[in-house]
Amino acid sequence: MLKDYAMWYTSWFDTSYYHTLYKDRDYDEAKQFMDNLTQYLNLESEDKILDLACGKGRHSIYLNSLGYDVTGVDLSKNSIKHASQFENDTLKFRVHDMCKPYEEKFSAVFNLFTSFGYFDNEEDNLNTIKAIKADLNTRGLGVIDFMNVDYVIEHLVPNETKEVEGIVFTINRFVKDGYIYKEIRFKDHEESFFFTEKVKAISLDDFMRYFEKADVNLLDVFGNYNLQKFDKKTSERLILIFR
Incomplete structure (x- = not known):
């Protein structure tokens, strides 16, 4: 039982109840998003993708089925334990703190489904973006799929x-x-x-300030999983493409 708000995700994400509550998430929509995103990024077969805060691995598993070499990482040991049953030569899952750089370089780093802004320490939001940048190879691209807080x-x-x-x-x-x-x-x-x-109510302007401090270049902004342009008033999502 969680008695305060600090580090809430370390307790909630590790329970079976979290996955029960959100069991009805739209997997077809998630697959369509991954199809659209990988095509837009022009990723090639066998490119390496890091799925940052992967949960039980639904995005990682699908991306791997498309031919990509995928590493899924999450702070939840229980989620990684579950996801590990799906591992193969080009799909692996590891426990990892996304505030810190991973040990490899990737063609793309995905942070999906509002898996950002959890931290009590404001500096950790910036550290996560710095870590994503450090995880990218010379032509790599980062993606943060966040909620549009205004909407x-x-x-x-x-x-x-x-x-x-x-x-x-x-x-x-x-x-x-x-x-x-x-x-x-x-x-x-x-x-x-x-x-x-x-979750911190991080706006597009807030992200742009993080990106400036992390020396990250924002390339494009989308407002939904069909990758239509972002509108502050009507878009449900805030999807950021950067390097």
């Missing part, structure tokens, strides 16, 4: 109840001190649980 805050649903696999999740959302919070309460086998997701 999310405008359309925020404060309260929601969702039943998944017989568990009733009560979800409360709010914005406070520059972060978007999601408080999740539920019971299972008569035991009560409370977890919190906390």
Whole structure:
């Protein structure tokens, strides 16, 4: 049971309940995004891709099926343990802190599905971008797929109840001190649980400041998984391509 907001992801992501709550994520949409993204980046077969904060590896596994040499890394030991059953000669999974550079160089580094902005230490956001840059080879490209915070805050649903696999999740959302919070309460086998997701509300302008400090060049910005141009008011996603 999580009692405060610090390092919330180390507890929540390692539980089976996290994957239960989000089991209905659209895998077809994820595959379409990977198809669009790899074509746009002009990646060649057998290029090496780092999937940063890969979770249980759904993107990594699909990218590998397209012919790429993929390394998936995540801080969650349980997620990496699950993903490791899918390893092969060109697909591997490792526990790794994304604030730090990895030990190899890649043609592309993907940070997908709002797997950024978790940190209490503001410097770690910048360190992650610096680490991505360090992980790229001479022609490599970085991708951050984040939420469009302006759209999310405008359309925020404060309260929601969702039943998944017989568990009733009560979800409360709010914005406070520059972060978007999601408080999740539920019971299972008569035991009560409370977890919190906390993500910094990072705008495009904020990312551009990070990029300037990290000496990173922003190449393009998209607003959805079809790679249509970003619109601050109407785009659900903020997808950044950089080197």
